[in-house]
Amino acid sequence: MRSYCAVYVDVGYLLASAATRVTGSSLRSGIEVDYPGLIAGLVAQVEADSGLPLLRVNWYDSGARSGGQPDYHQDQIGLLPRIKLRLGRLSYAGEQKGVDVRLGLDLALQGRARVADVVYLVSGDDDLTEAVEEAQSAGVQVVLLSVPGLNGHGHAVSKHLRRAADGEQPIDAEIIDRCVRSRAIPEGLIPVEAAGHEQVSESGQPGDVPVGEQVVAPDGESPDVRAESAAGTPAASQPEAPCAEPEPAGATPPAAPTPAAPTPSAPPTPAVFGRKRATEVVLPSAQTTPTWSTTTGDLPVVDADGVFNPELIDVVAKNVLDSWCRTATPDDLVALRAAKPTIPGELDRALLLDLSGRAGVYDIDDASRQDVRERFWFHVARVRLA
Numbered sequence: 001m002r003s004y005c006a007v008y009v010d011v012g013y014l015l016a017s018a019a020t021r022v023t024g025s026s027l028r029s030g031i032e033v034d035y036p037g038l039i040a041g042l043v044a045q046v047e048a049d050s051g052l053p054l055l056r057v058n059w060y061d062s063g064a065r066s067g068g069q070p071d072y073h074q075d076q077i078g079l080l081p082r083i084k085l086r087l088g089r090l091s092y093a094g095e096q097k098g099v100d101v102r103l104g105l106d107l108a109l110q111g112r113a114r115v116a117d118v119v120y121l122v123s124g125d126d127d128l129t130e131a132v133e134e135a136q137s138a139g140v141q142v143v144l145l146s147v148p149g150l151n152g153h154g155h156a157v158s159k160h161l162r163r164a165a166d167g168e169q170p171i172d173a174e175i176i177d178r179c180v181r182s183r184a185i186p187e188g189l190i191p192v193e194a195a196g197h198e199q200v201s202e203s204g205q206p207g208d209v210p211v212g213e214q215v216v217a218p219d220g221e222s223p224d225v226r227a228e229s230a231a232g233t234p235a236a237s238q239p240e241a242p243c244a245e246p247e248p249a250g251a252t253p254p255a256a257p258t259p260a261a262p263t264p265s266a267p268p269t270p271a272v273f274g275r276k277r278a279t280e281v282v283l284p285s286a287q288t289t290p291t292w293s294t295t296t297g298d299l300p301v302v303d304a305d306g307v308f309n310p311e312l313i314d315v316v317a318k319n320v321l322d323s324w325c326r327t328a329t330p331d332d333l334v335a336l337r338a339a340k341p342t343i344p345g346e347l348d349r350a351l352l353l354d355l356s357g358r359a360g361v362y363d364i365d366d367a368s369r370q371d372v373r374e375r376f377w378f379h380v381a382r383v384r385l386a
Helices: 011-023 035-050 072-078 099-112 126-137 159-164 173-179 223-231 270-274 310-325 330-338 345-359 366-380
Strands: 005-010 031-033 054-062 083-090 118-122 141-146 167-170 180-182
Touching: 005 011, 005 035, 005 099, 011 031, 011 054, 011 173, 011 180, 011 345, 035 054, 035 072, 035 118, 035 141, 035 173, 054 072, 054 099, 072 083, 083 099, 099 118, 099 126, 118 126, 126 141, 126 159, 141 159, 173 180, 310 345, 310 366, 345 366
Parallel strands: 005 054, 005 118, 054 083, 118 141, 141 167
Antiparallel strands: 031 180
16 A cells, blocks of 8 residues: 655644744735645645655645635635645634644544654644544554744744644745745835925825825824925915016016926826835834734743733734734724624634743633733824825
């Protein structure tokens, strides 16, 4: 009987960890993914590592449409060769249901049937520990594939799962960086808006700025104030031109100047549209915002009483909201504030997941959960229109 390797992918873990590496937050809505390229990279890596041909990739995710049905991207993934789409469903609160159970059952039952000799598990979920041990009892080797953080270590992998697996190796960082991209336009690619340029509306036409809204320039100064500074004096206070002396009698009046031929208006350049940012709501930076990082070890993660460091909590809350702002609209901001104190499920999960991942602590106490949610609402109050 021919030997094979197989890959079991917990998509929630894969994309949340990849988003954390790319954007600093686990929000899936903040990234765009080249799924064919990502899957091809995983297949090439496991075949090279095991020396065995791939049996299939089992892709575990929640159906994005009603009733657990796949969306467009999931449909396209299911059509790829040697890909088995295994979908759970989303609850009314936006939580995944049935995904972990499907993955655990398949891993245990297919392991017992020895469909593959080496299984690569892309997950960090502690709940899969028993399924891993069940597959190993049938003689299957189970290796963890973890998403590398910026420090090179596997991101958000349970200690129990690490201990149960036969080994762990990081997914090639080049694969993640090539196939997972932030939805936001990089700051270096956004042209600086020059003084005197007309504002561009949603329709791309100049001069259509909503009444009552002040447009803020990239440097935080309104265009009117900046134009006045460039001119050196406000337009209203410009000195009037001196009166011309009367012409002597009988003098021939000077010929009227010939008007210059009208210059045809040039079409809008890409730079004009480039000034339109990918998002219309921004979280302003502040001098007092902590810049703590787990890679530096400057501050303890948890104190002697098991309480999370407050600066870490603040950084996590700010990063999650900042990632959300990159694709949010003013209407999204209004809806978010109107729902207070209820935090949308995707954002709440990102807060807890990011806090757990940064601290390396699987269980978060209730007080720390409440603290990170309070800091989230604090930063929501600071969000403004760009």
